Amino acid sequence: MASITPLRDAVAGLIRDGDTVALEGFTHLIPHAAGHEIIRQGKTDLTLVRMTPDLIYDQIIGMGCAAKLIFSWGGNPGVGSLHRFRDAVEQGWPHPLAYEEHSHAGLANAYVAGASNLPFALLRGYTGSDLPKVNPNIRFIECPFTGETLAAIPSIRPDVTVIHAQKADRRGNVLLWGIIGVQKEAVLAAKRSIVTVEEVVDSLDAPPNACVLPGWAVSALCPVPGGAYPSYAQGYSARDNRFYKEWDPIARSREGFAAWMKRHVLDTDDFDGFKRVLAETAGREIG
Amino acid sequence: MTDRQPDFTATEIMTVAASRLLRDGTVCFVGIGLPSTAANLARLTHAPDVVLIYESGPIGAKPTVLPLSIGDGELAETADTVVGTPEIFRYWLQGGRIDVGFLGAAQVDRFANINTTVIGPYDKPKVRLPGAGGAPEIAAQAREVFIVLKQSPKSFVDKLPFITSAGYLDGGDARQKAGIPGAGPTAVITDLGILTPDPVTRELTLTSIHPGVTVEQVTAATGWDLKISPDLRTTPAPEPDALAALRDLQDRTARAHGQAAGGEG
Numbered sequence: 001m002a003s004i005t006p007l008r009d010a011v012a013g014l015i016r017d018g019d020t021v022a023l024e025g026f027t028h029l030i031p032h033a034a035g036h037e038i039i040r041q042g043k044t045d046l047t048l049v050r051m052t053p054d055l056i057y058d059q060i061i062g063m064g065c066a067a068k069l070i071f072s073w074g075g076n077p078g079v080g081s082l083h084r085f086r087d088a089v090e091q092g093w094p095h096p097l098a099y100e101e102h103s104h105a106g107l108a109n110a111y112v113a114g115a116s117n118l119p120f121a122l123l124r125g126y127t128g129s130d131l132p133k134v135n136p137n138i139r140f141i142e143c144p145f146t147g148e149t150l151a152a153i154p155s156i157r158p159d160v161t162v163i164h165a166q167k168a169d170r171r172g173n174v175l176l177w178g179i180i181g182v183q184k185e186a187v188l189a190a191k192r193s194i195v196t197v198e199e200v201v202d203s204l205d206a207p208p209n210a211c212v213l214p215g216w217a218v219s220a221l222c223p224v225p226g227g228a229y230p231s232y233a234q235g236y237s238a239r240d241n242r243f244y245k246e247w248d249p250i251a252r253s254r255e256g257f258a259a260w261m262k263r264h265v266l267d268t269d270d271f272d273g274f275k276r277v278l279a280e281t282a283g284r285e286i287g
Numbered sequence: 288m289t290d291r292q293p294d295f296t297a298t299e300i301m302t303v304a305a306s307r308l309l310r311d312g313t314v315c316f317v318g319i320g321l322p323s324t325a326a327n328l329a330r331l332t333h334a335p336d337v338v339l340i341y342e343s344g345p346i347g348a349k350p351t352v353l354p355l356s357i358g359d360g361e362l363a364e365t366a367d368t369v370v371g372t373p374e375i376f377r378y379w380l381q382g383g384r385i386d387v388g389f390l391g392a393a394q395v396d397r398f399a400n401i402n403t404t405v406i407g408p409y410d411k412p413k414v415r416l417p418g419a420g421g422a423p424e425i426a427a428q429a430r431e432v433f434i435v436l437k438q439s440p441k442s443f444v445d446k447l448p449f450i451t452s453a454g455y456l457d458g459g460d461a462r463q464k465a466g467i468p469g470a471g472p473t474a475v476i477t478d479l480g481i482l483t484p485d486p487v488t489r490e491l492t493l494t495s496i497h498p499g500v501t502v503e504q505v506t507a508a509t510g511w512d513l514k515i516s517p518d519l520r521t522t523p524a525p526e527p528d529a530l531a532a533l534r535d536l537q538d539r540t541a542r543a544h545g546q547a548a549g550g551e552g
Binding site for chain 1 (some may be wrong): 319342343344345355356357358359360362363364369371372373375376377380381400404409410412413414415417418419420421422423424426427428449450451452453456462465466467468544
């Protein structure tokens with residue numbers, strides 16, 4: 001049963017150094033607040049998993065919390081490169097980052113396999129691509145029925161999955177809608193899970209086919225309104241495209257990045273504090 | 288270029304030429320950036336019933352402004368339905384329901400293989416690019432593939448450092464032999480012209496050149512000895528209606544986002 005917990009306590013209690021952690025979200029509902037809390041608490045040696053690592057992973061990697069990244073597309077959506085991710089891969093700063101690279105179809109299937117309690121995912125994939133040459137976790141097997149060759153990759157079973165969602169009821173049931181990515185599969189594949197939500201309501205009013213994670217399938221539920229910023233929560237907030245562009249020059253230099261992170265994340269108490277400081281330094285309203 | 292200034296830009300004719308290839312009613316798996324612009328232009332002009340599917344989950348998206356990223360709310364709000372990412376790749380793409388995969392690329396080679404992973408060696412990359420995303424399976428499993436990108440010696444290279452997504456591999460029947468289901472890239476649309484694969488060797492051949500562009504310009508922008516079709520034609524200039532629709536779309540997008548539609552995402 002999900003306990004309604006402050007985010008700080010959930011991250012302190014559920015994420016351990018060395019864990020495999022997935023903070024999922026496909027442009028929408030990205031758990032930025034939880035990512036910042038991981039950085040504030042100085043978690044180390046994490047294996048990060050995500051189909052589309054973007055700004056929050058750039059920040060976690062740049063702050064030295066990650067030892068390895070499992071991913072399929074790493075960039076600043078609509079803008080360009082992730083400079084901290086690239087610096088870690090190209091120059092080993094702040095320390096070398098191991099990485100395991102897949103396609104979206106591969107990782108989506110690996111989460112499905114994890115949620116389904118299977119050891120590996122099976123797909124028609126990767127044929128003709130060089131990815132299997134550089135990733136020993138992409139292998140090919142023969143179909144026992146037809147003899148066809150199919151791709152296999154190990155299932156993803158994170159120690160902890162973190163997602164953001166629109167709302168939860170007081171019993172801890174979580175409802176999300178819009179672009180829901182692989183969040184449901186990532187939570188069900190994980191040993192433990194943290195869900196931050198825009199609001200806690202008396203009743204979810206969810207239609208029967210809605211994407212609902214029952215409270216008993218979630219470890220911790222944390223009310224963090226606007227916790228996806230600068231990403232968005234459909235029905236609650238818009239994507240702050242300006243911040244995605246502003247991130248590019250911030251992340252370009254190591255020094256500029258470190259100073260920005262200290263002021264906006266390390267020296268603030270929580271996500272509200274981050275947004276207050278950002279509003280000051282950016283000279284505009286935030287979230 | 289001729290000395291006469293054309294009344295459209297190289298990017299505009301590339302986008303219009305790419306959009307023309309999309310027939311009405313086609314089910315199209317759309318990449319972000321140039322493919323998304325071209326696919327939406329087709330929907331707003333000659334192909335109102337084209338079905339646009341984005342890898343983030345929207346099926347039948349009808350955005351009024353171009354998405355900046357692949358997961359913009361506009362795509363979800365205007366779609367017939369939004370499904371999870373596993374379903375998009377498992378049921379819709381792998382299930383064989385996609386007519387056209389519309390992709391961008393950082394680099395292509397003469398057999399229309401695509402690189403979006405690294406420049407330089409994989410373990411010590413000179414430039415780390417964003418990576419595969421959905422492209423390897425889109426390139427393999429859509430019935431056919433259109434690729435749209437700007438042409439330069441850096442983007443049209445003799446030897447790719449990394450094949451992210453298969454075109455025709457080593458050419459000839461290599462793709463078929465590898466067991467890849469879709470027909471592969473049937474057109475590469477650039478800011479200079481249109482390249483199509485030779486029916487036998489599968490080598491990309493310049494079959495259409497945009498107005499005002501010279502063959503020398505195209506060969507100079509290609510990192511291999513580019514084959515030129517003996518029947519080389521000139522791409523028709525953008526129809527005024529299409530050009531107006533494209534500019535309206537981009538103006539609306541710029542007003543909504545404070546910038547033109549962005550890159551991959």
